[in-house]
Amino acid sequence: MKKILFAASEGVPFIKTGGLADVVGSLPKCFNKDEYDVRVILPKYICISDEWKEKMSYMTHFYMDLAWRSQYVGILEAEYDGVKYYFIDNEFYFAGPRPYGNIYEDIEKFAFFSKAVLSALPIIGFQPDVIHCHDWQTGLIPVFLKADFHENEFFRNMKSIMTIHNLKFQGAWDIRTVRDITGLPAYYFTSDKLEAYGDANYLKGGIVYADAVTTVSNTYAEEIKTPFYGERLEGLMQARANALTGIVNGIDYDVFNPATDPAIPAKYDARTFRKEKIKNKRALQKKLGLEQDDKKFMIGIISRLTDQKGFDLIAYMMDEMCQLDVQFVVLGTGEERYENMFRHFAWKYKDKVSANIYYNEDMSHQVYAACDAFLMPSLFEPCGLSQLMSLRYGTIPIVRETGGLKDTVEPYNEYENTGTGFSFANYNAHEMLRTVQYAMDVFYNRKREWNKLVDRAMAADFSWTVSAKEYEKLYDGLIL
Numbered sequence: 240m241k242k243i244l245f246a247a248s249e250g251v252p253f254i255k256t257g258g259l260a261d262v263v264g265s266l267p268k269c270f271n272k273d274e275y276d277v278r279v280i281l282p283k284y285i286c287i288s289d290e291w292k293e294k295m296s297y298m299t300h301f302y303m304d305l306a307w308r309s310q311y312v313g314i315l316e317a318e319y320d321g322v323k324y325y326f327i328d329n330e331f332y333f334a335g336p337r338p339y340g341n342i343y344e345d346i347e348k349f350a351f352f353s354k355a356v357l358s359a360l361p362i363i364g365f366q367p368d369v370i371h372c373h374d375w376q377t378g379l380i381p382v383f384l385k386a387d388f389h390e391n392e393f394f395r396n397m398k399s400i401m402t403i404h405n406l407k408f409q410g411a412w413d414i415r416t417v418r419d420i421t422g423l424p425a426y427y428f429t430s431d432k433l434e435a436y437g438d439a440n441y442l443k444g445g446i447v448y449a450d451a452v453t454t455v456s457n458t459y460a461e462e463i464k465t466p467f468y469g470e471r472l473e474g475l476m477q478a479r480a481n482a483l484t485g486i487v488n489g490i491d492y493d494v495f496n497p498a499t500d501p502a503i504p505a506k507y508d509a510r511t512f513r514k515e516k517i518k519n520k521r522a523l524q525k526k527l528g529l530e531q532d533d534k535k536f537m538i539g540i541i542s543r544l545t546d547q548k549g550f551d552l553i554a555y556m557m558d559e560m561c562q563l564d565v566q567f568v569v570l571g572t573g574e575e576r577y578e579n580m581f582r583h584f585a586w587k588y589k590d591k592v593s594a595n596i597y598y599n600e601d602m603s604h605q606v607y608a609a610c611d612a613f614l615m616p617s618l619f620e621p622c623g624l625s626q627l628m629s630l631r632y633g634t635i636p637i638v639r640e641t642g643g644l645k646d647t648v649e650p651y652n653e654y655e656n657t658g659t660g661f662s663f664a665n666y667n668a669h670e671m672l673r674t675v676q677y678a679m680d681v682f683y684n685r686k687r688e689w690n691k692l693v694d695r696a697m698a699a700d701f702s703w704t705v706s707a708k709e710y711e712k713l714y715d716g717l718i719l
């Protein structure tokens with residue numbers, strides 16, 4: 240049995256701020272259970288809801304040295320969906336209303352978490368062959384592993400993988416403070432190790448010290464070797480090109496399933512969508528006070544409201560897009576200027592735009608199920624899950640050809656009758672507008688073609704089946 244430990248800062252259903260949690264919560268149960276024992280370790284944040292805290296049980300605790308501090312490390316366990324979860328408890332570090340907040344606190348929080356993950360292993364008696372680390376919060380795990388822990392027999396053959404879900408977030412802070420927090424000697428803070436642009440950089444540490452590096456789509460794996468997408472680490476990504484692969488994300492096909500989804504008013508599948516999907520549109524129009532019209536082209540947006548997702552293009556074009564025969568349903572939170580932009584347009588075009596500035600899982604399912612199209616014109620997109628959810632619900636994605644969007648949405652070709660969505664190449668508001676107009680034209684004037692697009696979208700398979708196999712191959716290659 241090969242033993243794998245996922246170390247991450249969030250995971251569904253316990254705690255989620257973004258797509259990382261979806262991956263950590265859905266991938267581990269998709270491995271071949273006869274060959275791989277995959278477990279997950281997460282922080283036990285105080286902000287985890289009681290519903291999930293009640294499912295955890297106390298295992299043990301100990302005190303761990305973190306530089307000159309000695310800190311409490313509690314360990315809890317839970318089982319969910321056939322996967323074993325461990326939680327690291329420390330109410331000083333994991334307090335607060337959200338998993339992350341101020342970077343100067345997060346830097347110490349995740350140094351603690353990373354060292355605690357390794358220190359806990361001999362105590363709980365789980366000796367993974369591979370520790371699979373996710374994003375900068377766990378970037379110090381490969382570093383600590385090679386720095387101190389490898390000297391201990393228990394850790395000697397342990398390998399690590401660093402998966403980059405978003406290169407933009409690196410966990411960088413001044414070297415003096417990070418040395419003080421981690422106790423790592425000056426040796427580690429040079430430009431071939433943790434140092435980048437004068438700071439200590441956790442993600443860089445993980446990328447340098449991990450035995451393999453992955454990111455969440457092939458296109459993003461290529462893009463991050465260039466200055467535009469490289470977030471100032473393109474040189475490092477080039478240097479690690481031999482160890483770097485792209486493995487596209489999947490989604491949980493049980494949770495995101497229009498045929499069984501308890502959150503949506505009318506269930507449907509690839510056979511029944513022509514009659515049933517429309518009922519979800521009706522219900523949502525009613526719920527949100529939009530004009531009730533089955534025929535209206537309804538475009539959904541579900542997203543963190545940040546520059547990454549292309550909201551400056553949308554802001555620039557929103558007035559013009561609202562002149563078209565469309566409805567917009569927006570669900571998202573984030574930068575205030577974008578929240579207010581959507582509130583403004585919802586006020587200006589009451590029947591046409593619905594701005595839902597909050598976070599709600601059930602509502603997101605209702606929007607995926609109700610809309611005809613889903614707009615996601617990202618500036619960059621490591622993988623993106625929302626377009627996969629849209630495809631699953633027969634909601635046609637309109638995307639920019641970048642990162643995972645390029646790898647998962649096949650552009651409509653009206654001559655060959657292929658494709659699952661609409662896409663444009665350049666980060667340009669008029670290109671986006673033209674693509675929306677093109678989609679709208681097919682929707683209104685070539686309904687049979689549109690329905691075939693939906694057929695193909697719903698037939699596309701972005702469950703974890705394929706990608707889990709690729710991770711298995713990667714693990715096998717590392718395990719001696």
Ligand code: ADP
Pocket residue numbers: 256257258259261541542543570571572597598599600603622623624625626628
């Ligand atoms: P990222 O991780 O960059 O935010 P992804 O597309 O990978 O983007 O994942 C976003 C996830 O968060 C999707 O599951 C999406 O449905 C969900 N989501 C984003 N905003 C909201 C919201 N306001 N309410 C409910 N779900 C949301």
